Amino acid sequence: MDNQKGTNIDFEVFRWEIKNFSKQNTQSLRSKAFRIRGYKWRILLYPLMKNVDHFSLYLMVADSLPPYGWNRNTYFKLALINQLNGNKSIVKETHQKFNGGHRSWGSFFVNLSDFYDSKQGYLVNNTCIIEAHVCVSDLNSIQSHTLNKITSTNHSKLSDQAARYSESRQKEDDKETETETETSYESDTPSSATCVSSQTEGEVQGSDLILRDLLDLESLGTEEAAFIPLLEEACIWHPSLIRSQRKSSRWFKLWAFTSLGQVLHLLKTNKVKDMNEDACNHLQGLWEELVKHSGFQLAWLEPHVQSALGMKDHLERAATVNQLKNSVVDIEIKMKSLRGELAAAEAEFEVARKALAEARKGFVEMDLNAELGYSMF
Numbered sequence: 001m002d003n004q005k006g007t008n009i010d011f012e013v014f015r016w017e018i019k020n021f022s023k024q025n026t027q028s029l030r031s032k033a034f035r036i037r038g039y040k041w042r043i044l045l046y047p048l049m050k051n052v053d054h055f056s057l058y059l060m061v062a063d064s065l066p067p068y069g070w071n072r073n074t075y076f077k078l079a080l081i082n083q084l085n086g087n088k089s090i091v092k093e094t095h096q097k098f099n100g101g102h103r104s105w106g107s108f109f110v111n112l113s114d115f116y117d118s119k120q121g122y123l124v125n126n127t128c129i130i131e132a133h134v135c136v137s138d139l140n141s142i143q144s145h146t147l148n149k150i151t152s153t154n155h156s157k158l159s160d161q162a163a164r165y166s167e168s169r170q171k172e173d174d175k176e177t178e179t180e181t182e183t184s185y186e187s188d189t190p191s192s193a194t195c196v197s198s199q200t201e202g203e204v205q206g207s208d209l210i211l212r213d214l215l216d217l218e219s220l221g222t223e224e225a226a227f228i229p230l231l232e233e234a235c236i237w238h239p240s241l242i243r244s245q246r247k248s249s250r251w252f253k254l255w256a257f258t259s260l261g262q263v264l265h266l267l268k269t270n271k272v273k274d275m276n277e278d279a280c281n282h283l284q285g286l287w288e289e290l291v292k293h294s295g296f297q298l299a300w301l302e303p304h305v306q307s308a309l310g311m312k313d314h315l316e317r318a319a320t321v322n323q324l325k326n327s328v329v330d331i332e333i334k335m336k337s338l339r340g341e342l343a344a345a346e347a348e349f350e351v352a353r354k355a356l357a358e359a360r361k362g363f364v365e366m367d368l369n370a371e372l373g374y375s376m377f
Contacts, residue, residue: 011077012036016043016130021123033062036134039072043132046106052233055080055115055122058106059132061098071099075135080109083129084121093133106236211235214245214253227261230268234260237300244295256294262286267304275311283308 014034018024026048033040040063046056057078077093092107114120115128122128211217211232220228235241241260245253263286270279287305291298 011133011135014041014043014132014134016132017127018130019127021126021128023126030060031130034132039063041132041134043078043130044104044106046236048112053112054108055110055112056106056108056236057092057130058104059134060104066100069100071097073097077131077133078107078109079131079133080122081129081131082121083124083127084119088121090122108237211242211257214242215257220258224258224261227258227265230264231257231261234264238297240297244297248295256290256296259286259290259294260296263290263301263305267308270308272311273315275308275315277312280309280312 014031014036016031018029026045029045029048031043033042035041040061042060042062044058044060046052046054046058048055057080059074059076059078061072073095074097075093075095077091079092080090082088082090090109092109094105094107096102096105098105109115110120110122115122118124211228217225217228241257245256248256263283266279266283266286275283283305287309290296
C-alpha cells in the first residue's frame with residue numbers, strides 16, 4: 001500500500017489486480033482483506049449475473065465487529081483503472097460513516113458491454129485493475145464540502161501511484177485472511193445504501209437500512225423467494241424504495257415489496273410472445289394497485305411496464321402481418337406452379353406446331369363431305 005498526501009488528507013492505496021477475470025466466480029468475487037491503520041477492508045465486486053448489465057464496486061468493512069455499537073468515518077475513493085489511457089480511469093469518491101447497519105458502500109462504474117470490450121481499456125488481456133484509496137487522516141480537519149461529494153472523474157495519475165505495499169505486511173494480512181472465519185457471502189452482499197452514480201439518478205445519499213432489515217426474507221414462500229434478487233438490485237439502484245417504507249407496518253411492507261417483486265419478475269421472465277390479453281390484464285392490475293397504494297416512486301419502472309402492456313397490440317399486428325405473409329407465400333408458390341405448367345404447355349405447343357407444318361407439305365385439302373362420284377364416258 002502507498003500513501004498519497006494532500007491538504008489535510010492522507011491516503012493509503014490498495015491495488016487489486018484480477019487476472020483471468022473470465023474464469024473467476026463473478027457472483028462472489030471479493031479481494032483479500034487489507035489493513036489500513038489497524039482497520040481491515042475488502043473490495044467487493046457486485047455479482048455479475050444474467051440479469052445484471054452494469055459493473056459496480058463496493059468498499060466494505062472486513063473486521064469481525066458486532067451488529068451495533070461502533071462506527072467508522074471514512075473518506076475514500078474507488079477506482080476502475082483504464083489500462084490503455086489513464087485519463088479514462090473511473091473514480092468514485094465519498095465520505096461515509098460505516099456502522100453495524102451500513103458496512104459497505106458502492107456505486108455503478110461502467111456498463112458491462114464497455115467493461116468487456118478490451119478496446120475500452122478496463123479489461124485487457126483478461127485482467128482488470130481496481131484500487132481503493134482510503135483516508136487515514138483526521139477527518140475533522142477536512143472541509144465538509146469536500147467530503148460530501150460523489151464524483152466520476154478522470155484520474156490520470158492513479159496507475160502511477162498504484163499500491164506497492166510491503167511484502168511483510170501483505171504476507172501478514174494473507175495469513176490472517178487464511179485463518180480468519182470467512183463471513184458468508186450473504187452478509188457481504190452490498191448494502192442497498194448505495195450512492196447511485198450521477199449518470200443515473202444524480203447524487204443520492206443512501207439509507208442505513210437494507211431490504212433484509214425491512215423484511216423477513218427467510219419467511220417468504222418459494223414463489224416469492226424468486227423476487228429477492230430482483231428486489232435487492234432495484235433497491236440498490238433506487239434507495240427511495242426502502243426509505244419510503246421505513247415507517248410502514250410489517251404487513252404493508254411485505255405486501256408492497258411482494259407486489260413490486262411480482263411486477264419485476266413478470267417483466268424479467270415473460271417474453272414478448274407471452275403478453276396476450278390475459279397477461280396484459282394481469283400486469284395492468286398489478287401495476288395500477290402498486291402505483292395507487294404502495295407509496296413507491298416508480299417513474300423509473302413505468303416506461304418498461306407501458307412497453308410490456310403495448311405488446312398486446314404488437315402481437316395482434318404481428319398476427320395480421322404473419323397471416324398476410326403466409327398468404328403471399330401461398331400465392332407465390334401457386335404462381336410458380338402455374339408458370340411451370342405454362343412453360344411445359346408452350347414447349348408441347350411448339351412440338352405440335354412443327355409436326356403440323358411438316359405434315360402439310362404437299363398436302364391438298366379437300367372437302368371431306370364432297371361425293372366421290374364417277375364418270376360414264
